[in-house]
Amino acid sequence: ENLARIVKHMDKNVHNVLLSHAPPHGVLDSVDGKHVGSESIRKHATQFDLICCGHIHEARGIAGIDGVTVVNPGSASDGYGALIYFGKEPEDIHIDLITV
Numbered sequence: 578e579n580l581a582r583i584v585k586h587m588d589k590n591v592h593n594v595l596l597s598h599a600p601p602h603g604v605l606d607s608v609d610g611k612h613v614g615s616e617s618i619r620k621h622a623t624q625f626d627l628i629c630c631g632h633i634h635e636a637r638g639i640a641g642i643d644g645v646t647v648v649n650p651g652s653a654s655d656g657y658g659a660l661i662y663f664g665k666e667p668e669d670i671h672i673d674l675i676t677v
Contacts (some may be wrong), residue, residue, distance in 0.1 A: 580617050584624045592663050592670065595625045598632050605636040605649045622647075626667045629659070639672050648672050 587593065599615040600606040601622050606614030613633070619642075622628060628647045637651030651657030651674070662671040 580621050584621050587624065591665065591667060592627065593625045594627045594629065595621075597628060597630045600630040600633060600636065600649060601628060601642060601647060604640050604642045604647045605630065605638055606633050607636060608633060627661070627670055629661070637674065639674065644668075646670055646672070648674075650674060 595618070597615070597618055599618060601619040602614035602616045603612050603619060604614060606612050618628065618630075622645045623643050625645055628645060630647065630649050631652075633649065634652045634655075636649050637657060638649060640647045648659055648661070650659035656677045658675050658677060660673045660675055662673075664670065
């Protein structure tokens with residue numbers, strides 16, 4: 578309900594980014610062979626150009642779903658992170674996974 582309300586009042590910008598603890602269901606969300614991501618985030622994913630999530634530390638990576646980029650930078654306590662560069666067009670997003 579909260580995400581639906583947020584999306585309803587959101588202005589469309591060049592880049593709409595969702596920062597979420599949980600990943601969308603089916604994307605970077607596998608634990609012991611089961612998908613444990615959020616159905617709600619998956620339902621609203623196409624309202625965003627980029628979804629940055631965490632929670633599933635084993636699922637560090639970059640993936641796509643329905644034209645949306647999803648990134649899990651990994652656990653910061655292990656020195657993982659991501660650098661995200663935004664261009665002038667919605668699809669112009671470049672991500673570098675880093676280790677510090």
